[in-house]
Amino acid sequence: MTAWTLLFLVALEGGNAGRVAATRVVDASIAPRELDPVVAALRARLAGSGFHWHEEACGLQPEPLACLRSLQPEAVVYATLARVGDGLILTLADESGIVGRFDAPADGRRLAGDLGRFMEARYPDAAAGRVRSESALPATVRVELDAQGLGRVERGTHLELERVASGPHRLTISAPNRVADPVEFTVAPGETSELRLRLRRLRTRSRWVHAALSASSFAAGVGLFAAGVASSNCDLLVDRPIGRCPDAFRPEVDLRIAGASALGFGVGLGLAELLVDRKQSAWVPLLLGLAVGGAGTAAAFAGY
Numbered sequence: 001m002t003a004w005t006l007l008f009l010v011a012l013e014g015g016n017a018g019r020v021a022a023t024r025v026v027d028a029s030i031a032p033r034e035l036d037p038v039v040a041a042l043r044a045r046l047a048g049s050g051f052h053w054h055e056e057a058c059g060l061q062p063e064p065l066a067c068l069r070s071l072q073p074e075a076v077v078y079a080t081l082a083r084v085g086d087g088l089i090l091t092l093a094d095e096s097g098i099v100g101r102f103d104a105p106a107d108g109r110r111l112a113g114d115l116g117r118f119m120e121a122r123y124p125d126a127a128a129g130r131v132r133s134e135s136a137l138p139a140t141v142r143v144e145l146d147a148q149g150l151g152r153v154e155r156g157t158h159l160e161l162e163r164v165a166s167g168p169h170r171l172t173i174s175a176p177n178r179v180a181d182p183v184e185f186t187v188a189p190g191e192t193s194e195l196r197l198r199l200r201r202l203r204t205r206s207r208w209v210h211a212a213l214s215a216s217s218f219a220a221g222v223g224l225f226a227a228g229v230a231s232s233n234c235d236l237l238v239d240r241p242i243g244r245c246p247d248a249f250r251p252e253v254d255l256r257i258a259g260a261s262a263l264g265f266g267v268g269l270g271l272a273e274l275l276v277d278r279k280q281s282a283w284v285p286l287l288l289g290l291a292v293g294g295a296g297t298a299a300a301f302a303g304y
Contacts, residue, residue, distance in 0.1 A: 011160045012151050012159075013162060014162055014163050017128035017166070018052050018076060019163070020051050020053050020054060020075060021068045021072035022053055022056070022079040022081065023067070023081070025064055038081070038088065038111065039081070041111070042090075042108075046112075046116060046119065047190075049189065052128065052163055053079075056071050058071070059080075065080060065091075068080075076126040077094050077119070079091065079093075079115075087103055087105055088108055088111060089102070089103055089104075090111055092118070100118055127189030129193060130160065130162055130164065131159075131160070131169075131171070131192070131195060132158060132194050132195070133195055135158070137157060139175040139178055140155045141174060141199070143159065143161075143171070143172075145161065145164070145169060145171055166187050168186050170184050173199070180199045181198070183197065207273055213269060214266045214270035214273065214289070215270075219266075221261070221265075221266055222263065223259070224256075224258045224259030225255070227255045228258070231255060232254075261293050261294075262293070264293040265290060269286065272285035272289055
């Protein structure tokens, strides 16, 4: 049996890079939908170069280019596609004025190619790319691109950003009880950048375990140290009338040393959990607790 893998992609807007604001200008003899095949070819050709054909309803305005400028001030180019007689005319303008005009037959032959080559030659730095995660996300995350929030991506889906400006970027994802290092990458015009995104769990569960271990170690340390003190005092009462100490009060090892070790570990682990950032490894508090416990053992050996 052949195994199939279904990739779920959630596309977020990465920005307005590469946007071509356009409208259709037609007369009463044709319907705007008759230009759908031509627009589909234009859209596909631009997408391969890192540009996006975005339409607005400005075709009925007296000045469609002015309408496009007001609605899409961040667009790279403003385009009007007009049906004139038996042919088509594609007019392009930017902030400097009219920058290009292309004629084509009614079926739009060569129009997509002419537009694509023009955009690549005149606006190479304005093209956009795409960003996609290599694998599905293990948790629902919030996405930030260059410190700007873009939205959420659900657990089990792949992250995909559309229309990301070419050049260097910094992507940050965040989720409850998880942490991820920011990813720096560079987008090439018209290409897709695949990123490896890793989410690490925060030490939420280990904190409860460490808290219980710290409390139990502290309690055991107090008990052992108290027993050690009692054993030491009992030795001082051997010649008193109350009689000899029971054998249980004469251990082979000084319990004060064991108690100091357990106390040091419990105190060190508890303080480390309070002071160490949750983003750090769970081994950090344990190592600090062992270090304090070792210091307590050394101090007990030196004192007793």
